[in-house]
Amino acid sequence: MTHPHPTPEAPQVTVRGEGRLEVEPELARIGVAVSARGADRATVLADLTRRNAEVLDLIRGRGAAVAKLETGGFSIAPERPRRGRGEATRIHQGRVRVTVELTDFAVLGELVPELADREQTEVDGPWWELRQDSEAYAEARRLAVAEAVRRARAYAEALGTSLGSLLELSDAGLPGAGAPGGGGFSPVYAAYAEEGAGGAPSLDLEPQRQEVAAEVVARFTMLPPAL
Template identity: 60%
Template sequence: MAGTPETPLVTVRGEATLEVDPEIATVSVLVSARGKDRRAALEDLTRRNAAVLELTKGYGDAVEKLESGRFSISPELSTHGRGERIRAYHGRVHITAVLNDFTALGELTTRLADLELTRVDGPWWSLRPTSPAQGEARRQAVKEAVTRAREYAAALGAELAALLELADQGVENGHSTVSRAGGFSRRMSLAADAEDSAAPALDLEPQRQTVYAQVTARFTMSPPKL
């Protein structure tokens, strides 16, 4: 529909940006093993993998998701002598844990990193796909579009008459790459420490998430008073 002097059109864009606390944190765990023969490497890897799973499951409902990822077992060839000689076997398995209880997060990451030949990466803070924050951002973007259109109409001595179109430009989740004071950045690497005493729990500060929504709206309005 094209505008006319009797029913002019106004097209506006509405935007909203929210900063909210994260809902979940994802941690990646790499379990490794090395042995002189394949069976020894597999047995060590199986034992360490079971230890990681048992420890993580022990946190109950604080762990929202626990998944095993890529597994590999590969030979290490010797660089000395003639022919192909296997020096050792290396085994690896990747595990991903998603937590919704950030109080347990610091303790779990420390305890995992304290396990033998275990690497921990994370946490990655995020919102769930169904987060209420996304709906709130959309509502605020629509309200801003209506307010902006009314202001344009009022500047012409007119009023909004009807909504013709409302186009959703999508909702985006943005993440700051700057760590907060006293906290950590989104990525953190921990190497396993062979200490007799238990390592203290990490004090992790959740990183605020930015949610951005944008809409485009078209309205008809009453004839302006020029």
Template identity: 55%
Template structure:
């Protein structure tokens, strides 16, 4: 039998042992992301665009005012769409609707509740999120993989001891996946403000946002050969 076949099926002189190793870690998130949509609507194209530009600038200035707490701020899609009248002949434009989508990423969660509340209190501004996650190169992923491998080796040793023998060699190790869970997210939005003068003079209370813990899972499949047991 070839060495490849031995590694896959084993022989009486080198029995094959196949085990799985798994690990799960419950960890705090490292970053939070929010989505921001700024809108404007009016009968005139230019005035709608001016309103959208003004509101977009206000959002950017507000987010940037939090300094190093903001790790990333980017502008996504922009649109300015004419809306046609439902009745009447021809292509008569009834109004214009504009939108700008932005994304922001934070590592300092202490400012997140205050900022999202202030953003949601702006005119025709919608905030979605937060989405909690780990950084792509987080050491948490490596730790989960190490624990999964350690469990596979320990499990294999226990099976070998149950047969009164020992492990001889590792012939194959396959990664079956490392994935963080996707916790729920909160979403809130506020359109054009409908507040009295007394209310408008008072800032909204900051939201109390609690970071959602993340589950990071890793799994491996390991193949070992053993010394022949005495059965």
């Protein structure tokens, strides 16, 4: 549909409205990498399989607090020999990486030290996020629309008139949470921990608040002002 052009009898005003708010995150994502290393390929594979299964069982034991658990990659290959050394002895290196999303941050604080306390296990993160269907996105849009209406009304009142009707409302920028990758701790690598050593203390993590933003462009008609 073609919008009518503005005329002195039907002037128009076009404004931009922005909505911003900070909210607590709803999800925390961590990466877990399990490794194995040795001279015998079959032994390395067996160790890697066992450690990976134990890590998965530990994570799954958190029940409903785990929103998502995915294996991101698997590799096992011989290491390149260093210069000046013969190739008779070849070391094999294996690695499996999984990604975990949790909704309970108290469980996160308990799980991270337990994972990091395991042999040949690396943990990094967390990355704080909102759910894709988070109500925060809708609230940011409502704030943006309300700001556009207030701006348009202020312009109309400055001219001694009032708004008529809405002609167009467009999304000037998709709402988005804070930049991913905001973390609360550096990678933790427990290469020399005794496997199965329990009693790891809970880690106190402070969730990083997420900024949500929405932006709209709105076009209104105004009643003709008496200039």
